[in-house]
Amino acid sequence: MSLRALWIVSHEKGENGSIRFSRRFPTVEYRAKRLAGSSYVAVPEDSPVLQLILLELGLSSPNKPYVAQRDDCIYRPRSPALELPLNGKETLWPVLSVSQGSLILACLPLVDVPSEPRPPLASLLSVSQGLTFLAGLQTFLLGSGAKPDGDGLASRLAMLPSVLLQVCPLGTPLDVPLVGVPATSTVATSAGTQKQPAWKTGLHRGRAMVNVAVVETVRSMQYGNQSRQDLWDVYGTVTCKCEVEGVLPNVTVTLSLPQNGSPLQDILVHPCVTSLDSSILTASSVDNMDSSAFSGPYKFPFSPPLEPFRLCSYTSQVPVPPILGLYRLKEEDNQLCVLVSLKLHETVKNTFEYCEAQLPFFNRNQMGNVDVKVSSGQVEVTKEKNLLVWALGQKFPKSREVTLNAKIIFSGVSPGPSDPLCTGLTAYIKLLFKVPEITLSGCYVDQHLVQVYSSAKPRILTSRELLSKEYFIWNSTGTAPVSNGQMMV
């Protein structure tokens, strides 16, 4: 249940790879040696490890189209655990790796069960521990979701030795590196008998406040085709920021659904949730829908950590997509006729923070003459001349329907960017929108059902938001890829 070594690698599309940080844990290595006996494989020095990781991830020699070692068609699971081939028959396994942009985080967990024959990953607790640790390290180094920026990353890397001294001094991770908490924070004392959670680095003093935000994300694939069923799905996350006094204060947040709402499925909760009702976990998207399924209210009693956290996440099956679209392309004597219509569903609030449709024309020459008519909003051609951006603003017109007609002649010389999923009549519109104060599933947090068991009456804030992601409307006159097999089988 420990790590033998840790590496942080950066590279530029496979080139100029370098080890930005590495750490060995010799006492874990001592155990590895004694556990593995004659099948022990020592950890090589940094530079061969770097080359092997890049090779196994298919990143080495990016300019060579085929390298036998890298591109062999034999399938070996490479993620999340790599097997690095060393000299002769020896291999280093399992090297866990997590990549984000040009940064690769890797570690080698200790195999604490007999290593011959090779045990399955699933039998090694250190593997899931390693994954959790790497994910935490990633958040520490890059923040959530952001791209690695040079200076910020460098300063975080410089902090790493002292951070590791706290969270993983000898190879057994005690915690993930904490973001925003100074490495040598002084821990507030708890005077009473209540033990302080190890994941809470101090105590809040001052006005109590609970902020709960529900963000739903909708994805969709619309084909505008009789033979192909349109798809959409919704998933939500509930994020909390709680400032409540006490060593282990109790807070309960309740998610509610409207009368006829379909149940929340696939619920995952944060480890700070103290207890769970089994009925909350029963509904799942991989099951046949059970009409008698539990549909709330969903109670989550928990004791909050100091930092903002994701209380829970869920998926939901909603009856209609928020925006229904139709996209039709026709090649006509050297020009492309484009017809788009978008219709906002009547149940969705017509107040957007933004709404934008992107129409890429990749793998073609640049757009020359573009003749566009829209019923609402503005259309722009991007500088690279391969993308139409149709900004729809904050509101759909009263009819809740907008159209775009265009005739495009591709006359430019230099070819634009390529996307194999956007060639010829295989083309799509991508919708980007954000609607404040609604959720598609109808899920909401009632302020009055947020209970805080503490002396002071807290301020309670709740919010909702709907976001689009991977919201595609495919050209109905071309072939389009399938996005969900479940519907087809």
Add this chain to the structure above:
Amino acid sequence: MSTMTSDWLERVGSFRSCPSKFLSETNPEVFLTELLRELRDDRASYSVKMVLLSPLCEYPTLLCLSDPAGEETALDLMSVFAQCPPASTQFRCQLLVALTCVLISSSCVRIRSRASLDFLGLVFQVVRDTSDISRNGPQRSLRATACDCLRELEDCCPSLLTQHLELLGGLRQQETSGLHQAYVGLHTVVLRNAVYRLSQEPGAGAEHLKALLGGTTSADQDSFQTEGKDSAGLGSLILGPMGSVPTLHTGADCKELKSILSSLLEESYLLTPLYQVVLLHRLTEVVAMVPGVPPAILRAQLLRLLGTSEVCLFHVALLMKGAFTDSLFSAEDEAFVLKRLVVLSQHPVLSTPEKLFYMDCILHFPENRPISCGDSDEALPVLLTPQLAAALLPTLFNDGATLLARLRLLSLVYLEEGEVGGRGLAYLYDQLMSLLRVVESGGNREIVVTFFRAAFLFLLSFSHVEQFCSGMSRQLCQLYLQHPQLAPHLINMANQTQERLSESSWASGLLRGLQKAITEVPPAQLTLQALGWHLKVLARVAEEAEIGQRSSLNFLSSVIASSSLSVGGNWRLGNCVLGVCRCVLLHPTLDSLLIPLADILQHLSCYHGDTDIQDHARLYYSLLTTLSQEKLVAMLAQGSTTGGHQVKKRMLSCLMAESEGLTSMLTAHQTSQPILRLTEAPQQLELKQNCDPQGTEVDKASETYRAQFSDPHFASEIPLKYQLTHTEGSDPRFDQIFSIRLHFSLTDRHYEQLEDMSVPCLFRERPPPIVKLRLKPRQPYPTTLHISAIFTTRDGFSWHTELPDVHVAFQQVFLPLPAPPNWAPGSRLKVFQELWDEICSEAGDGAVSLFCCQLRGPSLKALLKEHLLPFLLSDPSGEEEFRVLVFLPPQNHVLLKIRAEEDAVHFNMASDNWQLLPHVNSYLLTVTSDRQLLALF
């Protein structure tokens, strides 16, 4: 930043980036000494000292080369700790970590050395000192680190702390700050190891357990338990339903244990997820070992674990399921857990590595009643129906790794179902074809590789489903024509299918299709680049005995005749054409291809613009027209020959087409294990006195002596004699070997590169030849030489072999004083005295030191006679003081004044290179300890 500081940061940086390179340029012992000296230096800042500790925290075994060295280092570090002000907490924490690393890796803890016991005492003191509660100070992080050090010590040396179980339990309960996690971790691992140890003891039962938990075990035992015989306790005891766990039979009477377990479980929620899983896993092991505790004690945690978003928490629940099967999980629970796993494998908020891990867990799902016999092979859980698995059907929107993992899982599902005409399988095939279309429309390299892996995975499972496989073959041929640069992928795929699916004819079907596709391309549409790939594919096609080659040959003749393609003078293309011809020469249907092939070869030999190609073509032509097919095949066949066909293999090297095989045929063969070695030649007793007592006295001895070094070659080499012999192996092929060329490579930079040496022959039955090495030191340190040899065997083969490393010991570098032979002893002593005075006075690189040991008079003389006689300057029969001068090239001296005092023999030493002193010291330690032992008997 002072230059000292930046210098140190740079040195430690270069050590950590490549320790082997760094240490080859310096001496590990010296580096360690310097590190420790700097750590004791008050002028250095603690932030620099933190960096100085990192080599010891990461590579202790590279710096402490022996257990005593580890012990010494640990004592040094502990004195640094003692002197360090309490305020520099971070440094003190790092010191504890470094000490733990040094003591564990040098096995001091295993043998319970003095330093390790001192350290345990020190850490225990820190762990028990809870006075910081009031001060709320940074001391806490020191306690946290100390707990983790103890935990690691116990993890590495199981049951080291068993005797302190009760104390640790008390400390755990007492602690209420966030630190209690560290105490929980420590208490748990000690508890688990103690129970494990009891389970190994025959006859141990409830009473023993009670005594252990109550801290009332017999007091005669050492405070720190000595180690058990096996290291089995190191590993996880939870090996799934088929693994066996040692058990401790207590009956139902284990109240105390139960109450400890419940209190630990109650607190588990307060731990960080990463540490919760350690606790839960350890407790799972304890419950598994003690049948008296029902697994249901863990039940209250399950729902929380199964509903979590943390991968490690869910995983620990799965491991519990593997350990307890239906005694903790009902059939209904099992269905729920599996469903949950499928959900997690595709949950939109989880990361890709996590989802892939969950998918792996599905393939190794710990079933309550497994049907397969527990080998590590993947097996689908019975409950995973195609309907349930459909949530994991691959799509084009998946990333490569996910797509492949899903494809494999679903292939297993449909294979198990045995439904060939099912919609699921058709769906998989459709997805494969969509992926092919993406490749066709210019997908990047990653997509191309993913596609070929997916296609191969599909074939592996469904090569028996004709409709899909032949369809795929057709599609691949079309794809190839549009993108001939995919040739290496297709050839690789054909090779792999043939290897993995030997009974399937799919690969040859594909190759036949490719041949047809290529040969039907009108020459006018060919590009030079595509042609190169086509020829590579055709060469591969020609390796298939059952594929007719006529169309290939027609294609070749049209290509070489075509004027639009400038094959005319292109060596590379010419070679590709010859490559195809060469394969056709081996084809079983060659008889029927004679005329077209001969035409092509003749055309090449007459009209090709490159002479090399012409010559090759002419050679092939004459082989074709003069040899019978049988002989031709025997001459050209490569690779498969073994044993008695060596001569043929040799001849063939010149008949190869341009291919990768060429190099492998021409290079020397590698022996599988060392067959030669160098051993030190037995020393011939050199009775020759190293100086002449009647020699002349010299006036300015020292000056004359030094003047000799104006010649840079003077006394710069150390001659070493070795014997070249066979190793124990008795392969008769190597009984007589010839033209042996020895190549030496250095492992450090302390010596000049050695030149290769030749030995004419080595016969097993004859006396071994002597090899004289002339080492030229830059620094006279011990070293290791890598040696390899190339030689020829009687049958004319060339071989390359590695020899075992030769270690050059420190004393092998010793030379007597290189004074002119006609000098009288007095002059030599003068040189000695002048050098001695010089070293004692100067502040340069020189240093003096003292080494003492217990030796009786006669043994001292015996020692001198045995080891130091050639270097002795004073009279060996003298009583008072012996003077020894060792010369070490290029220009170093070690001077010894040896005198037997009352209590001990004193070796006063001086050297003009202080870095030699540690070596002298260890040398003296070795030679005198032999003596001391002897003296004992």
